[in-house]
Amino acid sequence: MKLVKSLLLGSAAGIAAVAGAQAADLPSRKAAPVEYVRVCSAFGAGFFYIPGTDTCLRVGGRVRAEYIVQQKFNGVGLDTQDQYGMRARGRIYIDARNQTAYGTLRTFVRLDTTVSTGSYNQGTNGSAPAFSGQGGITNAGIPGASGTSSNLDRAFVQFGPLTAGRSQSFFDFYADALNYGPIRGSDNVVNLLAYTATFGSGFSATLALEDSNEHRVGNVVVSPGSASNGQPNVGNFIQGGSDYPDLVGSLNVAQGWGSAQLSGAVFQRKTIASTGFGSGDKTGFALQAGVKINLPMLAAGDELWLQAAYAEGGISYLGYGGNSQGSTWSGNTNVGRLLIANSDANIDVFGSMKLTKGYALTAGFLHYWTPTIRQAVYGSYSKLDYSNNIGALGNVGLDPEEWRVGSNLIWSPVAGLDIGVEVLYANARVKSFVQAAGRPVGVLTKSDDSFQGRLRVQRDF
Template identity: 45%
Template sequence: MKLVKSLLLGTAAGLVAAAGAQAADLPSKKAAAVEYVRVCSTYGEGFFYLPGTETCLKIGGRVRADYLYGEPLDRANDSIGFRARGRIQLDARTATAYGLLRAVVRMEITRSSGTPFNGSNGTVGTSPDIAQAFIQFGGLTAGRVTTFFDNGDLPTEHFGTLRFSDAPDVDVLAYTFTFGNGFQATVSIEDGLERRSNGFLDTPGPQTLVYAGQRMPDVVGALKYTGTWGTAQLSGALHQVRAANVFVNGLGFANIPDTDYGFAIQGNVGVNLPMLGEGDAAWINVAYADGALSYITGGSTDSLSAGVLAGLLVDGYINPTTGNISTGKGWSVAGGLRHYWMPTVRQSVFGSYARFDYAANASQFGVLDFNELRVGTNLIWTPVTGLDIGAEVIYARLDPKGRVTVPTGQSLGSDNSWEGRLRLQRDF
């Protein structure tokens, strides 16, 4: 019996050894190498290399919550407004033999309610928006980006509205020449549809300028300097004013007004003030426009208002004497100062003054000369990096030329209003 058991154990051990030897001879599959995401420090913080490429990508975004109080005119008006805005941005950059190749997409979705934000009592609006989508290749910029008429490096920091162009996003095709030592010049063609002001659309009449189809884009030129002390820019724009009206004069003859061309010029300076405190800065902007008033207001509105008074913004109107286009003119001065009371607390004081003038006969159909003053201040606390909690108040005063009779029967020579805003903003 012992002999049989020994034979069985020996046979089993032999089979195990043989199987092990055969397994050792079989080919083995190695695990695939893991490709880790690499940090790209070439373009600043937050960029990383897309695996398998030399393209650096940064993913960013913003969440903003605004709460606004605006003085109501009557019982039907909302005085409280709510707004929530979300932003996602992708920034891809690749170094090439021809210079930097860059593509940016910024998507924003905004939900607003109340008259102060939404412009209509008792309504809620949601608006998805491609805020920016552009390609840069060397000096070329194509797509939707901040207008080159403006200087995006000005140290402005206000929540509400001031009367200067204030860096709106428009569709452009531009080329920037870099000269070194901080100087650059840009020539840009931009979408003129976003720079039209025609307050008559609310009250059409025979003098209404009905814009015809766009036949020429706006042409913008800018010369900019950026240095250690701050930044400065001088810019100009040409804007087509083309009417679709058929005007009938007193003799019964009809004609279409000749196309006119408006223009705008602007200069600004931003200065760093480290002698006051780290991060302190001041800025000033001066603008003049003739037949292109949106270059003063940023294209955000066709009228300015304070209290029950409103002033129309009109690029042009049909002159009842000549049947041709008479253009509206305007100028503005805006500026501000930013001061850090401590590394986490800063305050801005700012304001703007704007004046708009039309030909003498414009008053016959309700278009008046007027000026507007806006002043305000805010206080912002940054408890942690990327989070701002701020409060702002703005006072506005509108002064038309002469007295105006409003729907309530009052005759007013001026009016004013206040607005207050609370903002929480997280950037990442």
């Protein structure tokens, strides 16, 4: 028996030795090394390398909750408006960059989705709250019903000096940098194609082709007239399409003391009459100068903004309307019970096309009381001139002269979190025709004002 056991054990040992030798000859199958995400420091904080590539990526976003209280004006016997509104906005963005022999290659996409209720959905100013609505019934007759909007806020490719896609207009400078509620001044996001040349020492110049459709304010205001009062009835008008994009140029300098910019735009404006009488085609322009001054001698982060703009035929460059989804304003706006007409072009009583002239002055000051508490004070003064067309029939007022002034106080207890309150005041004067027996017999000047308050809680990440 012992002999049998010895033979069996010896055989097993021999088989094991042979098997081990054969296994040593087989190729090794070790686990593939794990490629951990690496920090990319070439473009600032928050970037990391996409595994397996040399592309640096940053993913971020925002959640904003906002609450508004403002006056309401419904008219006699009506109570359709809410005096308050609520809004929730979610934002996500992706920023991808590479270093190339031609400069930085950047791709940026930012999406916003917003749900608004109450007074956010009332009045004629749809993309930003009116100070008070007129009418106030929206969404199939439901007062203040919930409205959801999704917006491609940014989507562009930058390759060295070229920018192509959807971005902030290169005309813009202040662009609502400090305020919550709207004040006058260009703040438009449009489709564009641009070339930027840099000269060193912080100087750069940009030439851009920007979508005229998004810069236009599409109403055409017509002076009242009829054969009965010796003035021709010029019929109905619409604003015509453009033959070329808006041509925008800017010269910018950014240095330790702050920054400054000169901007200009040239564009085409057309009117088309149903009768053919009064149709027109004119070239308009806009000019703007702005400066931002850093004030560290007061407190770290303090800054002063000053801006002035003038336009003929392009009032979106002043902050009056704009067809862009990224525009701060919609077509018409309200101040109290005044409905202000916004129009790039107007037709006088003889059917002649006129470009609307106007200017806007904007200022803002930001001060840090402590590293976590800051306050901004800002305002705008603007005036439009409809030339011979000094007013309109009905409730629509023209030639507005308007003041807007406001202040917000913001607490940032932790990085990325803002809790702020704002009070904003507007005062406007407009002109409209007084009529008797169906004929305009004089001009009436109306004025009104309104207050608005907001609470905003915002987290950026």
